[in-house]
Amino acid sequence: MSTTVNLPSLLNQQEVANYLDKSIAWCERARWDGTGPRYIKVGRAVRYRADDLLAWIEENAHRHSGQRGN
Template identity: 35%
Template structure:
């Protein structure tokens, strides 16, 4: 049985999914702040599940919530 992979998004698709600009994602990749990504040759891809997990980790219920912010 062949392995199955989660859907991979292009940089444009990931930016749209997160309602961000591509420039923001690019800056986050350089600083290590953004969601995990894959480099496949020169192409950058984001796994949809990894983006969802990354967003969920940043969920806050109050301004006084502590923890790692984006």
């Protein structure tokens, strides 16, 4: 009997940078200072789960310009 497993989508740094309209350097800096989306290290490669990226976007949503993120 076969079991189907739904694995999360993993995005690389370039894909995340393109999606957010940011540079790879921004991704690296945000990872270093802890302000970016959660990430996973697979050996030396950095990967981002699509769900973590979407959660980070939601956490940084604002209702007005004077509001700061959580």
